[in-house]
Amino acid sequence: MKSLIINKDDLKHNIRKIKQIVKYTGRQDNHKPIKIIAVIKGNGYGLGLVQYAKFLIDNGIDFLAVSTVEEAIKLREAKIETKILMLSSTAIKKEIEILVENDIIITIGSKEALEQAEQIAIKKNKKIKAHLKIDTGFGRYGFIYSKPEEIVQALKNVKNIEIEGTFSHFSLAFYKKDEYSEKQFNRFINVIEILKQNKIETGMLHICNSSGFLKFKSKRLNAVRVGSAFLGRIAIPNIYGLKKIGYLKSNVAEIKTLPKKFNIGYSNSYQTKQETKVAIIPCGYCDGFNVKEQRDMFRKIDKLRYIVRDIKDSFKDKSLYVEISSKTGEKKCKVLGRVGMYHITCDITGKNIEIGDEVKLDVNPLFVNSTIRREYI
Ligand SMILES: *Cc1c(COP(=O)(O)O)cnc(C)c1O
Numbered sequence: 001m002k003s004l005i006i007n008k009d010d011l012k013h014n015i016r017k018i019k020q021i022v023k024y025t026g027r028q029d030n031h032k033p034i035k036i037i038a039v040i041k042g043n044g045y046g047l048g049l050v051q052y053a054k055f056l057i058d059n060g061i062d063f064l065a066v067s068t069v070e071e072a073i074k075l076r077e078a079k080i081e082t083k084i085l086m087l088s089s090t091a092i093k094k095e096i097e098i099l100v101e102n103d104i105i106i107t108i109g110s111k112e113a114l115e116q117a118e119q120i121a122i123k124k125n126k127k128i129k130a131h132l133k134i135d136t137g138f139g140r141y142g143f144i145y146s147k148p149e150e151i152v153q154a155l156k157n158v159k160n161i162e163i164e165g166t167f168s169h170f171s172l173a174f175y176k177k178d179e180y181s182e183k184q185f186n187r188f189i190n191v192i193e194i195l196k197q198n199k200i201e202t203g204m205l206h207i208c209n210s211s212g213f214l215k216f217k218s219k220r221l222n223a224v225r226v227g228s229a230f231l232g233r234i235a236i237p238n239i240y241g242l243k244k245i246g247y248l249k250s251n252v253a254e255i256k257t258l259p260k261k262f263n264i265g266y267s268n269s270y271q272t273k274q275e276t277k278v279a280i281i282p283c284g285y286c287d288g289f290n291v292k293e294q295r296d297m298f299r300k301i302d303k304l305r306y307i308v309r310d311i312k313d314s315f316k317d318k319s320l321y322v323e324i325s326s327k328t329g330e331k332k333c334k335v336l337g338r339v340g341m342y343h344i345t346c347d348i349t350g351k352n353i354e355i356g357d358e359v360k361l362d363v364n365p366l367f368v369n370s371t372i373r374r375e376y377i
Helices: 008-025 041-045 049-058 069-077 093-101 111-124 148-156 179-197 210-215 300-313
Strands: 003-006 035-039 063-066 083-089 105-108 128-135 161-167 204-208 223-226 247-251 254-258 276-281 321-326 329-336 344-347 358-361 373-376
Touching: 008 035, 008 049, 008 210, 035 204, 041 049, 049 069, 049 373, 063 069, 069 083, 069 093, 093 105, 093 111, 105 111, 105 161, 111 128, 111 148, 111 161, 128 148, 128 179, 148 179, 179 204, 204 210, 210 223, 276 329, 276 358, 321 344
Parallel strands: 003 373, 035 063, 035 223, 063 083, 083 105, 105 128, 128 161, 161 204, 204 223
Antiparallel strands: 003 247, 247 358, 254 276, 276 344, 321 329, 321 358, 329 344
């Protein structure tokens, strides 16, 4: 049996830290505090959608955001009454209807989505709450920034949509050079000005994700959308004192001694160099262990970069380790051979480790199968 462990004190620390960062360095011109929108898509970044949502609410978060209709419904079914923004624009009638019935703030990023929402509002005889999405160069959801007259035109005759916010999304906020974020920000502000000139209500403005709000004090606008920073797993150097949330807990299932020159794992990529005492741990890549994001191979420069990195890495110890707690303390043990779907084999030669001893594995919760229990301790 295994579970994903979430340390409540560490998570509280991160929430407090993020509130502090936003509070002390980010006040709007009108002296209103900047709002935190907690993004909990992807099963709450792996922390368990409902459990995590409740934890955030208990710690003062009052605005959530999700990416799918399913997530939004699940939260409402769990009796979570907080404000929820659905971040993805949809022009599918059925989806807008379900979102509206569940009192979810929808995102409108196209003329089609806008028209569909307007019709639904008329049919239901109620105002629909929405945020407008501007595509400032991401190529996903949103009205294209370079055609502001089309946005104005689309919004002119709309009477039943209450625009509570307008937002955009950075594609490169984690990058050490900020030119592109700067560009996207200016494109966004430009669209906002044109909307205002045309007397179109824009509501609260937001563009920053975690890397964005941590790096750019001057771009926080009225709200920041925070996901990965709550887990302390950000794509920029963590100079903010955020703690890394989540590890996998399991137990040693079997122990045995393998003879010299014995194969371990698929593809016969590892052979014991001498007689080796090993522990079998029932965890593998299905539990998120050693799962990494796919490499970008679109640009030649990326391919080159990976080759250079691989050569450098070949001189370093890139072995994987797990921590096993025995009666005589915690021990770092090396993983031998390939990681299997549900199994790994670890070297415990000379270590006083027994069957049942607890094992800690560093995993990104996002990659941990949602069937695995989330335990808040
Ligand atoms: C996922 C997401 C976020 C949060 O991003 P982090 O980098 O994890 O903070 C914010 N906005 C949108 C639109 C997203 O999809």
